[in-house]
Amino acid sequence: MTTSLKKSHIHRTVLDNGIVLLLTENPTADIIAARIFIRAGSCYENREQAGLAYLLSAVLTKGCEGLSSLQIAEQVESIGANLSADTAADYFQLSLKTVTADFVDILTLAAKILRSPTFPEAEVELERRIALQDIRSQKEHPFTVAFDQLRQVMYQDHPYAMSALGNESTMSRITRADLVQFHQTYFRPDNLVISIAGRLTLDDAVAVVEKVFGDWQPPAKPLPTLNLPNLTVQPECVIIPQQTQQSIVMLGYMATAVNSPDYAALKLLSTYLGNGLSSRLFVELREKRGLAYEVSAFYPTRLFPATFVVYMGTAPENTQIALSGLQAEVDLLYTSPLTEVALQAAKNKILGQYALGKQTNGQLAQIYGWYEILGLGIEFDQKFQELITNVNAEDAMTVASRYLQKPYVSLVGQEAAVKDAVI
Template identity: 75%
Template sequence: MTQTVNPSLSNSPIHRTVLNNGIVLLVAENPAADIIAARIFVRAGSCCEMREQAGLAHLLSAVMTKGCNGLSSLEIAEKVESVGASLSTDASSDYFLLSLKTVTSDFPEILALAGQILRSPTFPETQVELERRLALQDIRSQKEQPFTVAFDQLRQVMYQDHPYAMSVLGDETTMTNLTRADLVKYHETYFRPDHLVISIAGRITPADAIKLIETVFGDWQATATTLPTPNLPDIKLEPQHQIKPLQTQQSIVMLGYLGPSVSSPDYAPLKLLSTYLGNGLSSRLFVELREKQGLAYEVSAFYPTRLFPASFVVYMGTAPENTSIALQGLRTEVELLSHTEVSPSAFQAAKNKILGQYALGKQTNGQIAQVYGWYETLGLGIEFDTKFQELIASVQVADAIAAANKYLHSPYLSLVGPEAAINNAIA
């Protein structure tokens, strides 16, 4: 099999190769420990599901390791555990992931097993039924978790008909109606070599990695069938509030703002503002609303990296009697970003925090394989590792204010808690 290497990345610590069948292979040689980690990404997640099949990618990931090409669930587990390796599968909104980690000498064997699982899953009917029941239990248990309830209803009202509106688990109706045939069709459609990114980090040379991948995946050819275009309707900006009475010891107050995807020039300023507002014990929300005012059991902000428009969310868990004042406090702190300059010291501290956490998130081979594979899968390229740090470092206070003015106004509101408390908050 032939392969092409991107010449512009010749000085990169990551060796990038595109194999003849379309597989993108990334290799980070790291001889420090006798360990190899791999992440195999498929460019298909819950965004590729039809709304009535929400939860399909999750169910497929749960069943995928339960049988393949003549091996039972137990036999797969024994192969992995007999050499002390790890192998798992997962699904997110933007991709499917198979993760594995072994000592160097066992990597070829476990990689070959991963290839069988990816290419020839059998989806045993009994395992499909078992994993569906477990997923339904998860869905039901989440209805008792105030934060999850609040985030689910916020996400649904923000994203409407877009796949991001749904939990990766789907709901009880969609999960109940999924069949083995649905799994087979999804797998046949999206699991193909030209849809794969394989990211490897550890004690292995690029040449040896290429040879191994060719051995395991080289005869896997993509079909001529054109991949279906995901149904991604426009997201209309229609801020509104949603409330859910729940007999709990606290109220969850959550504000959501529709932000841009990772490819937007506004991504870095908003990522920085999210860190400044709600990342850690020194963050603005923690200091102002918990330490100074004593309003919050927990308070935070998040703005995930997404292929499509992402949600910028701030939330607080508070005593029911404080629901109204907590809501006002959250609103005030976000609104301040649009017209009040963050102090240079606080702004630099937020930069240092996000860059420090980013560096700490690339210490293990598994983390390294994850980061580079993820960027490649999202279409950002492995050079985004350096670009992200440069973007964060170059954000100016004026950039942050401009981004806040553009996105952080007229929020969606989600309230969960005792009925009287949440009704009073929106009265």
């Protein structure tokens, strides 16, 4: 066992079997939260198996060696604990929360589920049917339709092109054997980060994790290499006529990954443009011009190049003017520098929200484990705040010019309105 880093109340320890253990000591509440991260999100699926990681997350807690779905639920609920699995593009996670006295028991149960799931055929079929219903339901939501087609045209053969659910075709093809194979490939101790926050000392945390996971040895076979296609930026416009009461107008720009020097400036620009009622898009396009039912921007944190998206829901007759209005607001980012007042307000907003996102043990376990699984390290917590603080108006303008000049466009709405908007 080697301990490689201690950052104030946060400890990072690597166990002999390769598990990275993070502990955030927080003695103020008698609650312990943990997040177990695995490098096995939807990016690690084959294109033909899109939705595999999602389906695995839905059935992982529905049976393990010696325990049925009902018995697992009873064990968790009998002590008032929480235990759930989820997947994202870049990782898979198992989340748990309990009072300190029951932590060993719930972590032991989580280990059984993680190491020896049974994937009962009946549960697989049930969760597949639910996923297929969700996929069909999403086709009725114009925003989801617009975002799905935007992703597909931007990412092409890259896994980011697909929803975590996959589509009806891929979800229907996934078998129990596929789940077993994916689990055997990626669920291994040297591909695991366990992040714990709560009333626990480092010695106690190491002792518990070694007791529960210490006999789990990594297989001799190395982890598969993730070979992703190169992305080429060729902006285009895609439309889907749909009989809706509003048009969804969406612009997407191929931006960059979290480890890029430009990440902080893009995050700040996204906050300035579309985060909250005081954001530029909300004030200019909704409050002043009355164009938008909803308007916002987002730029997710990703291990690989992420999309910078601005979008608006508007009346069909305003589709064309909404499109030009969104484009004009983004163009201003690289043609006119932000004022010091606007820049500082965006910094205050993003840093304030960041601080508020680290209040509970669950949030603390999440953020440090997330940084670790993305390869950023727990020191990124402080680094991120420094990066945001150091962005100046010239930096923001340069980065906007680099990434935000030529958008992909996705339109969903009444046929005449969306077609006329791009003529």
